[in-house]
Amino acid sequence: MSTLIEQVHSREWFYAYDLPDGSSTTTYHGIDIQAIHDTRWNMLDACIGHCLGPERGGLTALDLACHQGWFAYNMARSGFSRVLGVDARQSHVDDSSLISQIYEMDQLSFLQGDIHEQTPDQTGKFDVVLMLGLLYHLENPVGALRVCRALCKQLCVIETQIVPGMTGFVDYGSYQYVRPLKGSFGIIDETGDTHGPEASVTGVCLVPSLDALLWLLEKVGFSSAEVLEPPQEAYEQLLHHKRVMVAARV
Numbered sequence: 286m287s288t289l290i291e292q293v294h295s296r297e298w299f300y301a302y303d304l305p306d307g308s309s310t311t312t313y314h315g316i317d318i319q320a321i322h323d324t325r326w327n328m329l330d331a332c333i334g335h336c337l338g339p340e341r342g343g344l345t346a347l348d349l350a351c352h353q354g355w356f357a358y359n360m361a362r363s364g365f366s367r368v369l370g371v372d373a374r375q376s377h378v379d380d381s382s383l384i385s386q387i388y389e390m391d392q393l394s395f396l397q398g399d400i401h402e403q404t405p406d407q408t409g410k411f412d413v414v415l416m417l418g419l420l421y422h423l424e425n426p427v428g429a430l431r432v433c434r435a436l437c438k439q440l441c442v443i444e445t446q447i448v449p450g451m452t453g454f455v456d457y458g459s460y461q462y463v464r465p466l467k468g469s470f471g472i473i474d475e476t477g478d479t480h481g482p483e484a485s486v487t488g489v490c491l492v493p494s495l496d497a498l499l500w501l502l503e504k505v506g507f508s509s510a511e512v513l514e515p516p517q518e519a520y521e522q523l524l525h526h527k528r529v530m531v532a533a534r535v
């Protein structure tokens with residue numbers, strides 16, 4: 286019977302976990318990928334402190350599309366009293382659960398499920414909802430934002446790739462009925478990549494422009510949405526506005 290640590294080392298990892306025996310997981314994208322995780326965690330951690338204050342002991346969090354659980358694990362480690370991670374891929378849920386077992390974190394649990402199927406009746410509502418690295422892999426991003434709002438009690442943090450947006454006016458059926466564009470979506474084809482551990486499960490991906498994302502967040506019921514400023518040393522995608530992290534408040 287292999288130990289839990291041996292089980293970790295026999296698997297492939299997206300995140301560099303530091304394990305209790307002093308070893309770390311080897312990441313399959315090489316060490317560079319960890320920079321994007323570290324940047325996002327630092328931005329997220331600062332945002333939670335800014336929006337909700339330093340005391341996290343009474344707060345709960347939900348990590349939608351948790352992959353192998355690294356953000357959920359960091360949320361629990363930073364003091365949240367209960368953290369639930371959800372991912373469409375059962376293998377990610379198994380890997381994440383192994384990590385919570387190793388660290389004996391009873392407050393950290395994981396569940397297999399599609400974001401679109403999550404409801405407050407099933408999971409309850411959470412003070413903080415995370416949706417990192419998911420929106421641009423979905424064919425129903427508006428539905429996913431509605432789920433985020435339905436499950437959120439205080440703060441929702443969304444991190445996503447964005448596309449350049451179109452602006453202007455549309456003759457909407459007639460030149461007498463002109464409407465302004467509120468944003469736009471780019472379509473990305475992942476239909477050949479759905480086997481990938483980070484990919485979409487359907488392959489049809491609608492990626493929002495920043496205008497679209499901010500407008501939609503308001504329309505699904507958040508009272509405000511603020512783009513977080515990346516630090517100077519941020520991963521290049523965030524630094525160059527190819528991805529954004531947005532804090533939306535209930």
Ligand SMILES: C[S@@+](CC[C@H](N)C(=O)[O-])C[C@H]1O[C@@H](n2cnc3c(N)ncnc32)[C@H](O)[C@@H]1O
Nearest residue numbers: 350352372373374399400417418483484485486
């Ligand atoms: C790019 S990874 C992001 C993982 C993690 N949130 C992060 O930011 O590091 C996308 C994740 O979304 C999951 N996923 C894709 N489609 C999903 C869906 N419809 N519902 C739930 N999870 C989904 C994938 O299995 C994968 O773990």
